[in-house]
Amino acid sequence: MSNSAAAAVLTTADLPEAIRAVRALLDIADVGQGEVDFEAVITSPDVLAQVRHVLPDLEWWASAGKDHGSSEAGDDPADCLPIHVFDWGRPLHLAEPFIVALGSDAGAVRWDLDAWPAVPEAGLEAISQKYAYLTLTVNSRDxxxxxxxxxxxxxxxAQDRDGDQIARVHWLAGRVGGRFTGRVESAHL
Known part of the structure; x- marks a missing residue:
């Protein structure tokens, strides 16, 4: 397992604004072979029903631990709330329905991109799939x-081969009306 550095470029209370920013960034990225990964903490039966509508074969485990319930064991997640969702490698088109289904529960969607393209006018080389991701956290700052x-x-x-990401982060933030806040988290890939 490797890690990536995730830099916060936009924080807003307006979910549609955050989704617009994600769409704008996806328009910049190479997403030909892209996929999405989902993480969430689901606390209510209503949110669970909505999320299961999007992901019927949802991968999850009870917040109290796998021995208290999990998808692996074939348990009913409604009997095990709150649960943690950790579902990977899904098609891109499921991202927005999952985001909407979360309601007021906390979650994250990570887009695994093919690349961030070169931006010659900004002096930026292309960044390969190994370092090209985009994450939206919903109802959570981390x-x-x-x-x-x-x-x-x-x-x-958006880390390049030399381990630098600052120039690209500033450039991407500028495309969505955001700014690099200086907040960077280590993301497990």
Missing amino acids: LYQDDPSQDHTVHVH
Whole structure:
């Protein structure tokens, strides 16, 4: 397992604004073979029903631990709330329905991109799939739902071969009306 550096570039209480920012960044990225990963802490039966509508074969485990219930064991998640969702490698088109389904529960969607393209006018080389990700945290300021909030944060992962990401992060933030806040988290990939 490797890590990536996720830089916060936009935090807003307006979920549609955060989604617009994500769409704008996806328009910049190479997403030909892209996929999405989902993480969440689901606390209510209503949110669970909505999320299961999007992901019927949801991968999850009870917040109290796997021995208290999990998808692996074939348990009913409704009997095990709250649960942690950790579902990887899904098609891109499921991202927005999952985000909407979360309601007021905390979660994150990470887009695994093919690349951030070169931007010659900004002096930026292309960044390969290994370092090209985008994450939206919903109702949480951090990647792992440890800091619940009523706002949403867009994070870009854009490290180049030399380990530098600052120039690209500033450039990407500028494309969505955000700014690099200086907040960077280590993201497990």
